[in-house]
Amino acid sequence: MRRLLMHSPIGVAALWILAYLLITLFPLMVLLFYPPPEQGFWVDFSVGLGFIGLAMMALQFVLTARVNRIESSYGIDILLQFHRYTSLVAFFMVLLHPVILFIVQPETIQLLNFPQAPLRAKMAVLGTIAFLAMVITTIWRKQLKIPYEPWRASHTILAALALGLGFGHTIAVGNYLGLFWKVVLWSGMILIALWLILYVRLVKPWLMQKKPYVVEEILPQRGEVWTLALRPLGHDGFTFHPGQFSWLTLNITPFSMREHPFSMSSSGDRSDRIEFGIKAIGDFTKRIQDYKPGTKAYLDGLYGVFTIDRYGDSAGFVLIAGGVGITPIYSILLTAAERKDDRPFLLIYAAPSWNDITYREALEELKKTLNLTIVYVLRKTHDNWEGETGYVDRALLEKYIPQHRGSRQYFICAAPVMMDAVERALFELKVPVTNVHMEHFNLA
């Protein structure tokens, strides 16, 4: 049983969930049950909510610290989704804590009179405001027109403030942390969370700085995509599972934390030249073409579970790409060709027009060495186009995917609308959900 848990990806993932539950609930149990609290059920209940909320807040720092072992069990999509939902749950617990107190002990509402309130209440109010600001700026970032980089910086500062002030509040109240060892227990948890901020902000950049890369080449591709080729400088680089991604810092120090995630588009088995296919869409990506060979670059990786390497026993693969979503899939195909993988690959690739098909010539070339079928789906067609047009929908998928749906693993990388539509269609076509893997390019 132990072997099964430690060695199967599902077993490891289950162990992480168990650890999460234990860490969230254990300090609470210790605090509430030994020695038993005596403030009455509703007060204890409200305090319990506050403590669970605080423990969940502390654990958010673990979820977002890009710990490879955790990330490789779930993939960044699921981890961030979990981060979003558990943050909301933590927020409502933290909010319910004073609401219940105000109801069962109405005199405590005076603590909201900020100028006259004691320090413990001031810390609680400020911590809750920081938490609220974090939730609002995250959910409505695009509507509020907050660019990604300032949002990310403010997110970290607000999170540290909310946690620090929340912890300060519990220490100042004191009732439930009366014993020294209880203070040590909680301080340890909060210190780990704050250490993770230092790790992400200082230790990781320092490690990255010791392994620099230089730009070797920047080449234009179809579909407003640029190939950025990097060469490791003074070290061996890395091999990777095709489909994985890294965080790229270009022409600035890694301590600046201005990094962007990109899937590698080169062969996973080649460590001396790492390539990315970057679509020019915003501030950073539109400047890629202006960098010169020799520019310094830094990579933080490897991340992601969007790779066929996890499914060595699959009889074949269906790869579905939309636009620049081809990059991890191209890496998968390139690596498979180099490894002389003879399993069948079906690529369904949606692009605006024939001229926008990124890597078109290279993909056609791959047909010579791989058992590869390509179905291009164009939105804008030309006169003698006889292929597929429109969108990748249920009818189109039904026409091409194998009858025995479960015999393949399905990998989708495209714009969010297309990913949702394809996922729904595959579900309707009875493709087992465990066979469908997705990579989202939009984290926030």
Ligand SMILES: Cc1cc2nc3c(=O)[nH]c(=O)nc-3n(C[C@H](O)[C@H](O)[C@H](O)COP(=O)(O)OP(=O)(O)OC[C@H]3O[C@@H](n4cnc5c(N)ncnc54)[C@H](O)[C@@H]3O)c2cc1C
């Ligand atoms: C796992 C993963 C793999 C990716 N692989 C590729 C790829 O192979 N090729 C490719 O062209 N694009 C890829 N992307 C998307 C790429 O990271 C964004 O297009 C790029 O960061 C946009 O930056 P910008 O400043 O040019 O655009 P902006 O206009 O500033 O941002 C556009 C959107 O990109 C996202 N974004 C911006 N900056 C960051 C950042 N620093 N970190 C995370 N997200 C950010 C935000 O959702 C933002 O709304 C990938 C994204 C992820 C999450």
